[in-house]
Amino acid sequence: MNKVIIRTCIVTRKALSREEMFRVVKTPNHEIKIDSTYKAQGRGCYISKDKDIILLAKKKALIEKHLKVSDCKTIYDELLKQF
Numbered sequence: 001m002n003k004v005i006i007r008t009c010i011v012t013r014k015a016l017s018r019e020e021m022f023r024v025v026k027t028p029n030h031e032i033k034i035d036s037t038y039k040a041q042g043r044g045c046y047i048s049k050d051k052d053i054i055l056l057a058k059k060k061a062l063i064e065k066h067l068k069v070s071d072c073k074t075i076y077d078e079l080l081k082q083f
Contacts, residue, residue, distance in 0.1 A: 007046045021046040026067040
């Protein structure tokens, strides 16, 4: 039996299984990308797989705040395309 891994969404602060969320990671090369394997090295944050939540994160610039970067507009667009 596999253990369910629980993570917290940066927008809603709800604890969900990581398969219900996207992981966005800042790699050691300072590259921002979506981590579909949930195993990439670097600082990461989790966002629920919900269009409204992603739009709210974009409005409040939450990925930028959590990953300490200046611009993630392309990441939000990529997240919205994955629906």
